[in-house]
Each structure stands twice: as C-alpha cells, then as structure tokens.
Amino acid sequence: AQSVTQPDIHITVSEGASLELRCNYSYGATPYLFWYVQSPGQGLQLLLKYFSGDTLVQGIKGFEAEFKRSQSSFNLRKPSVHWSDAAEYFCAVGPNQAGTALIFGKGTTLSVSS
Amino acid sequence: DAMVIQNPRYQVTQFGKPVTLSCSQTLNHNVMYWYQQKSSQAPKLLFHYYDKDFNNEADTPDNFQSRRPNTSFCFLDIRSPGLGDAAMYLCATSRDSKGREQYFGPGTRLTVT
Numbered sequence: 517a518q519s520v521t522q523p524d525i526h527i528t529v530s531e532g533a534s535l536e537l538r539c540n541y542s543y544g545a546t547p548y549l550f551w552y553v554q555s556p557g558q559g560l561q562l563l564l565k566y567f568s569g570d571t572l573v574q575g576i577k578g579f580e581a582e583f584k585r586s587q588s589s590f591n592l593r594k595p596s597v598h599w600s601d602a603a604e605y606f607c608a609v610g611p612n613q614a615g616t617a618l619i620f621g622k623g624t625t626l627s628v629s630s
Numbered sequence: 631d632a633m634v635i636q637n638p639r640y641q642v643t644q645f646g647k648p649v650t651l652s653c654s655q656t657l658n659h660n661v662m663y664w665y666q667q668k669s670s671q672a673p674k675l676l677f678h679y680y681d682k683d684f685n686n687e688a689d690t691p692d693n694f695q696s697r698r699p700n701t702s703f704c705f706l707d708i709r710s711p712g713l714g715d716a717a718m719y720l721c722a723t724s725r726d727s728k729g730r731e732q733y734f735g736p737g738t739r740l741t742v743t
Contacts, residue, residue: 559734620672
C-alpha cells in the first residue's frame with residue numbers, strides 16, 4: 517500500500533543550527549514528492565517538489581530536499597534555521613492509487629529555540 | 631496574485647445546523663479539492679472535482695456534500711454538523727489530477743457548539 521512516514525513527531529532545533537526532517541515513502545512506481553509547511557491556523561504552503569531529474573531540489577525559504585530511491589526517502593534540509601521556520605511540516609507523495617490525490621505523512625512539528 | 635481564497639476563515643455553527651464553506655480560485659485550475667484536518671493530524675481528502683466531475687472518497691460521510699457551480703468556485707456543505715466535524719477545512723487546487731502539486735487556501739476553522 518502507498519504510504520508516507522515521517523518518523524519524527526516533534527523536533528526542536530536551536531536558531532542558526534542545521535535541520536533535517538525525515539520522510540520515507542512506500543510507493544510502487546516513481547512518485548511525485550512534495551514538502552509542505554503549515555504555520556499555526558494557516559493553510560499549507562508548498563516548499564518544494566520532485567518529479568524527475570536532479571535528485572537534489574531547491575525550494576523556497578532556503579530549504580532543499582534530496583530524493584534517494586534506494587532508501588525510499590525524501591528528507592528536507594536547511595543549513596541554518598530561523599525562528600520563523602517554526603511550523604508543521606508535511607511530506608506528501610502522489611498520486612494515490614486512484615490517480616488523483618496526494619498522500620500526506622502525519623507531519624513533523626518544528627520548534628526553534630533561541 | 632493568483633491564489634486560493636476561503637471564506638469565512640472562522641465559522642461557528644450549532645450542532646445539527648447546516649453550514650456552507652466557500653472556496654474560490656484565480657489559478658484557473660481544473661481540479662479543486664476539499665480536505666478535513668483535525669488537530670495535529672494530516673489533511674484528509676474528502677472529495678474533489680475534476681472540472682464538473684465529482685469524485686468522492688470512499689470513507690467520506692454522507693453528511694458532507696460539495697458543489698462546483700463554475701471553474702472558480704467550490705462549496706463544502708455539511709448538512710448536519712456533529713461535534714466530531716469540528717476541524718480545519720482546507721481547499722486546494724491543482725492544474726490536473728495526476729498527482730501534481732496542489733495549492734492550498736488558508737483554511738476555514740469550523741467550530742461546532
């Protein structure tokens with residue numbers, strides 16, 4: 517079955533430190549991969565996406581992610597975290613078996629300490 | 631700027647009283663989605679429209695209905711809200727239905743009293 521796993525429910529990082537959020541997926545074919553960010557009380561904003569080609573993709577707000585087929589992973593990274601990065605991060609893959617929707621992970625909450 | 635707009639941002643309704651949430655888009659996308667997101671959970675797809683074709687998820691309760699009168703607008707109707715329907719409702723759009731990126735609105739926070 518298609519699924520997305522975000523192993524870390526909550527991560528705390530010091531401001532200025534590097535960040536890596538993990539995402540593993542189970543998918544029968546080459547997936548489309550996404551990272552979304554959600555600030556409290558807000559909708560989801562697309563950070564970056566991977567469809568094909570270069571496995572290291574750059575996104576907005578200084579984020580990047582690397583697709584590793586052998587590990588079925590699509591981890592999100594940022595070299596230096598800012599306090600404004602505190603939010604909920606969702607990894608998603610698509611499409612689902614019906615060929616329509618995205619499959620979301622349960623999310624990782626990022627807290628940034630000063 | 632092209633965007634997805636949801637109104638209202640906050641909605642309070644009484645138990646059993648019908649409520650309608652609104653979504654509009656200026657992206658001219660073919661597909662519009664409605665998600666339900668409960669606290670600390672991932673968004674859960676309720677249904678989507680590809681143009682005028684309605685696609686319901688198998689586990690979406692009958693209490694939830696949707697209308698798409700034109701390309702730009704899509705409505706979520708909850709016929710008899712229960713306390714368990716209190717959630718954030720997110721509207722999203724995508725250019726097509728092939729699992730490509732979806733663009734989300736800011737959401738409507740529904741409270742049921």
